[in-house]
Amino acid sequence: MSLDGFIAGPNGRPGNPLGDGGLAIHQWVFPLASFRELMGMAGGDINRDDEIVRAVFARAGAYVMGRRMFEEGEVGWPSNPPFRAPVFVLTHHRREPWAREGGTTFFFVTDGIDAALEGAREAAGGKDVRISGGANTVQQFLRAGVVDELTIHLAPVLLGTGVKAFDDLGPQHAALERLGVIDSPRVTHLSYRVTRKS
């Protein structure tokens, strides 16, 4: 997220998944060894940011994402996508599960966020369910009061326009308890427990 609350620039679409200017928010992640490895590439930086990205992916036993994030990602992910776990995609279009290399299978859920969460919980095998995004999907789960933790990677940029991470969730939405703040020159990693939901 940029300091002014954006997770992507405007005009996001397949082929431009970060939106115009959105690279400035996410560029810290691309050189990391963990990210490169997840994308099927060798090499990369090994540092604290790298450890954190590795840990974030390692905790998740299943993922939930919105249709647009899936469609924007689909064209860029390698044949072995970075999830290595079941991914539940919220959509209105029925589609058979799509098994990819490396353990990632996309399941398409047409009956709402509760069903997606239930499927992901069962599939996660005791590990975390991670709501990958996009922003609209995260906001739906926050509004439903089912989010236990928030992980934010705060990038040092004022993007000025684009897709808001939180938008207006509604009055007095949630108290948080800070779990950890880890700082690096390129990004600040913030994690919180949600202590009062919706």
Added chain:
Amino acid sequence: MSLDGFIAGPNGRPGNPLGDGGLAIHQWVFPLASFRELMGMAGGDINRDDEIVRAVFARAGAYVMGRRMFEEGEVGWPSNPPFRAPVFVLTHHRREPWAREGGTTFFFVTDGIDAALEGAREAAGGKDVRISGGANTVQQFLRAGVVDELTIHLAPVLLGTGVKAFDDLGPQHAALERLGVIDSPRVTHLSYRVTRKS
């Protein structure tokens, strides 16, 4: 600022300067010895948050604020207001300078932000000019490209609605360089240098 980007709740006005629910964003500051001292009260917590608040005020040789912040604050500040320095208030209403106890004099500037900044720079005697707020005033100075540093105190709360710190500044607004991240259980202090302005 709340994690979702608000600096006050909705319905802010004199008597309700933080807006509905806005206390959740600012409550970390009230128990601090430095804040209590600035408000003319004895006692209070002495900790890292306290040191930071003390340092933020100590750096400033003059302040600029918007009319609404002045009007909301005026009813709550003691006869010795917390600034102890010249304060330049942006307004459309001419008014004679108002000298208070302890070194705070409010100057009312009717010819725009450039004039306010020029007056504050001269008055600051080589120290910093601090743009106190509110959000709209900070945004005007950010858009004008004259902000050198940003200091954000990030509170662990999703407020859900209210007054946005940054709002939409415009595309590709500014790159930042992280100066420091200092964490405490109640708030995360973030400071940035603005490296590419407007």
